[in-house]
Amino acid sequence: MRRVLESAEMQRALTRISHEIIESNKGAADLILVGIPTRGAYLAHRIAGVISRIEGVDVPVGVLDVTMYRDDLAKHRTLTPKPTEMPNVALDGKTVVLVDDVLYSGRTVRAALDALNDHGRPAVVRLAALVDRGHRELPIRAEFIGKNLPSAKTERIRVRLMETDGVDEVLIGEQEVAD
Numbered sequence: 001m002r003r004v005l006e007s008a009e010m011q012r013a014l015t016r017i018s019h020e021i022i023e024s025n026k027g028a029a030d031l032i033l034v035g036i037p038t039r040g041a042y043l044a045h046r047i048a049g050v051i052s053r054i055e056g057v058d059v060p061v062g063v064l065d066v067t068m069y070r071d072d073l074a075k076h077r078t079l080t081p082k083p084t085e086m087p088n089v090a091l092d093g094k095t096v097v098l099v100d101d102v103l104y105s106g107r108t109v110r111a112a113l114d115a116l117n118d119h120g121r122p123a124v125v126r127l128a129a130l131v132d133r134g135h136r137e138l139p140i141r142a143e144f145i146g147k148n149l150p151s152a153k154t155e156r157i158r159v160r161l162m163e164t165d166g167v168d169e170v171l172i173g174e175q176e177v178a179d
Contacts, residue, residue, distance in 0.1 A: 004172050017047060021097055024144075033048050036100045041099075063085045067081040093122070094123060098127050102159060103127070127141070157171070
């Protein structure tokens with residue numbers, strides 16, 4: 001696999017995404033970030049930290065497991081639900097930014113939108129992704145993107161974060177074949 005983003009580039013991308021979120025929301029008022037596990041949750045916390053430093057306010061962050069809302073559970077029977085941890089703030093009327101590491105087919109985001117409905121009715125839902133690799137199967141797009149990375153369907157994008165992998169980087173390479 002080859003590295004397409006290293007630590008400093010990832011930090012710049014997250015800082016840019018944070019600024020874009022602030023600009024589109026006209027500040028941090030009524031803003032809630034919701035990460036999609038696993039890496040989207042860590043990225044949401046990082047973005048919230050940047051926004052908090054810029055705006056001087058704490059930005060609520062939630063983690064939204066989408067496992068039971070997926071339309072491909074029959075193909076991935078081994079998926080284990082992770083905890084959903086929503087902030088103690090009503091979503092109704094708020095701006096929610098869903099955060100994920102890689103945007104691909106759009107199916108995970110669709111599942112996240114369904115799961116989010118169980119927690120309230122935000123005024124608007126936006127999407128932030130560290131990497132947009134294309135190949136959408138649903139009419140979903142991210143408003144905030146760290147890096148557009150066109151890729152072949154046979155390639156795999158791997159986001160590695162300090163919190164889970166001990167290093168910050170994005171790799172691309174040929175997909176590993178399962179036994």
